[in-house]
Amino acid sequence: MRAPAFTLATALLLSSCLGLAAAQDISLHAPASVQAGDAVSIQTGGSGKAVLYIVGPGQVVRRDIQLGETISLEAGEMHDAGHYIVALAGSSSTQTADLVVTSATEPTKVNFLAKPSRLAVDRKNAISGVAYVFDAFGNLVLRPTKVSFDLSENGSATRSEEATSHNGVAWVRLDSAQKAGRADFEVRAGNVSVKRIVQQVPGEPCTLHMNARAVGDRVELQTDPLRDCAGNPVPDGTIVTFKETYGGDETTVDVPLKRGIAQTSVPMRQGANISVATGVVIGNEIRWSGR
């Protein structure tokens, strides 16, 4: 009874030794790190057939190979920055290695987010620009890169700031201009530039003043031209509210600005109070006491 058991044990021992020998036959030498887009060379050792896998969330490669060959991946083949498992699976064993693909250093694309696209003039740190810098393969360029931000009106660079990207991102905050109008907000990294438009509009009126005069049985009301505190004309269409209070009665008229002024008329009543306002700005008040 013991003889077959001994034979079996010997066979198992022998086969495990052979397996170990086969396992030792396979060898794999991959570079620890390569730059995205570079050619990759992987050496294999042993004899027989095997399958080579390069696996990561960004890319996957599978190749039937002959052990002992040097496997060449052409330039551009490994393009996605990431951590890859290189596995060489032979008939009886598997060898693995790690391969890190790093992003290229030259910026070729910039994702630029400029906010807001429309804002009032003369606001401190009100415009923000965020730039994400990418290489040719869509990987974030993680090496610090100089990024310049320019905000210009009518072609003249009025505000310019330089930033260095950290982990692929650079950002700035800039003031809006004194003068209303369209501004070009441009970001540049290496030879790449991206432009966004920022519309700078007049702010709230600085002062609001109206005049009143009698016309027939009505009082005609008219504002002075409305300007913000930087002297920009307040845009037409801005609503100005006139209010007449007499006894317990109240008459309200909303008028859009036309050519910078607002005008209307209210019934003439001796002793009536007439006020004017727009947005958060309150103008003068008139107590109507005659012609």
Add this chain to the structure above:
Amino acid sequence: MKKTLQRNKALFIGLTVLLALAASAFEKPAVRLQSTQNVGPRDVEPQTETGVVRDYIEAWRTMDRAFSENNTRLLDADFTGLAKEKLASTIKDQAKLGLRTTYQDRKHDISFLFYSPEGMSLQLVDNVEYDVQIIDHDKVQATQHVSTRYIAVLTPTEVRWKVRIFQTAQ
């Protein structure tokens, strides 16, 4: 009688191993978030902090499922933009090759790096540990434990944060 006992013992050991494997598959990863006090330029509110971490960890789970089932549609819930395009492309490639992969995350050590002034993007770095398994035509060919750093950029959508950039940072 002895044979039955041995068979039962073998069955018991087999079941225990299976249960242990199943339990490890459903194990939640250990998650640690470093202080977000010095993140700028925008302050990170506690609600934002919780939402970002929850959605980022969920994105890992989704990635694992999408890669193990070769199902790109699963990515829609947690990924957007460049990250979604790249992951979907890899899934399509591995499906063509008859491969499946699993990414079982074990540990996350997360630090927020940047929260944009308008709150439109948040960048984080994650010192992550995970197990990768390569399955070729239903045969497991390799299993490897990985310890690496990921950089992710998340952007807010209607109801959740989605991963827009997902890349190793070495």
